[in-house]
Amino acid sequence: MTTIKLIVKQLQGGECTIEALPTTSILDVKRLIYSHLQIPIEEQKLLLLGRTLADDQTVQAYPIKDGTKLNLVVKKPEGLREAAVKYFKSLGMTDGESVNATNRLLKIAQEKFNKLSWDDIDRLSMDCLLDESGQSRPAPQNEPDEEMYSL
The missing domain is CATH 3.10.20.90 (Phosphatidylinositol 3-kinase Catalytic Subunit; Chain A, domain 1)
Structure with a gap:
């Protein structure tokens, strides 16, 4: 061919x-x-x-x-709001119900995100980047590095 x-x-x-x-x-x-x-x-x-x-x-x-x-x-990728509304509609919710559920979801996500520390956000960001590249974060070491505490 x-x-x-x-x-x-x-x-x-x-x-x-x-x-x-x-x-x-x-x-x-x-x-x-x-x-x-x-x-x-x-x-x-x-x-x-x-x-x-x-x-x-x-x-x-x-x-x-x-x-x-x-x-x-x-095509412009869907934002979280559009994706959530579409998802809730796929569950059989009416337009109004899906918008209300989306608003509640976004409010909860915002509240949770506001409680994260910068370290939490850094770890979350790194996990997302590693996940996109098919990698995983190395397992934390159970024992602290002795050099870290030496003077």
Whole structure:
């Protein structure tokens, strides 16, 4: 099977060229775009002639040939408020109930965050960064380092 060169143009200015087989899924095309442009897959929306390409379809499902230009729209990631409202709605809550539950959640999160020390925030931030990179924080040593207490 022959590979097809696709030119991906980001509406905000970035561009890359990728190669795919006709049997490559659109989701895999997005993975290739991520490797070139570092735009998270969930924030990518690919368009061909104004039509959104579905992740579960293949390149050959669309009128794509060698040298075809695809437009890449970068979707703004949802904020915590939007994600929470959507989640509560998925549980069967009404619009009003989901907004109220979201407001309570955000109030509790803010109160909890305000009680954290700078050290707690530093540890939380480091854990988040390590988690994103697939690493974990080293286990704390049970015994204090003797050099730490020496003069």
